[in-house]
Amino acid sequence: MSRRLSDLHRTAFVTGAASGLGRAFADMLAGEGVRVWGTSRDAARLARSEAFTPVVLDLADPDGAERAFLAAAAEAGGAFDLVINNAGYGVFGEFGTVDFSVWQAQWQAMATGTFRLAHTAWRQMLARERGCLVNVSSLAAEFPLPLMAGYNAAKSGLSALSESLIFESRGRAVTVIDFRPGDYRTDFNRAMQTSSPPASGTRAARVWSRLEANLASSPPPAGAAADLRRALWRRRSGVVRSGSFFQARLGPLAARVLPASWLRAILARYFGGR
Secondary structure, three states: OOOOHHHOOOEEEEOOOOOHHHHHHHHHHHHOOOEEEEEEOOHHHOOOOOOEEEEEOOOOOHHHHHHHHHHHHHHOOOOOOEEEEOOOOOEEOOOOOOOHHHHHHHHHHHHHHHHHHHHHHHHHHHHHOOOEEEEEOOHHHOOOOOOOHHHHHHHHHHHHHHHHHHHHOOOOOOEEEEEEEOOOOOOOOOOOEEOOOOOOOOHHHHHHHHHHHHHHOOOOOHHHHHHHHHHHHHOOOEEEEEOOHHHHHHHHHHHHHOOHHHHHHHHHHHOOOO
């Protein structure tokens, strides 16, 4: 009989499971025999099945998000074997032009809310001396996306949190995966918050065009789920980069060997900067 991930993790909690990478992760895990509790802000976007339990959760309300998590954990038997912090969203615009309340709301959800769930799940895992925490960061933590300052900052912070927990968990039977995806063919851009469509001919319009082109030519989310599956089977902590060869392999290699000034110039040209 072939092995399935349910041999390692009987239960899993996945945020942002209604679409995109979160949906791909949830489907992969359910197909591997894992019982999945998946979240969305809108219950109508989640369908209950024998392997999948919907959870209404809004990261913009960290207290409420923690209560929803604890209720789901109790239903799952007291704690989850695997927790995947995936939910998030983009805001597109110049940092100084977009009202600060927008950036603050993004940080509240993607940093405070996500960190709160990580903290709660981590305490449970340490108490049981088993479990795996997956923080879905982004390659934007290494290569910040133009005109998406809040997203870059939140994902960089999440990667830093993962690195801290990797250190703290040395010698313990728990693992942390800093999962850094590049572009995948999802609805990420359509869900992006923007103040208004970029005016034709502007730098913002050129950047947006590149972001759209990247998304259109990117691999399907199932590729990220396959990469995560392989990482879970390795049963060790660390950074996992996922995406196209250019983004997940060549880009990080260039970052290690090229001067920072060169990388900035290359990225500026790539995104149509002047």
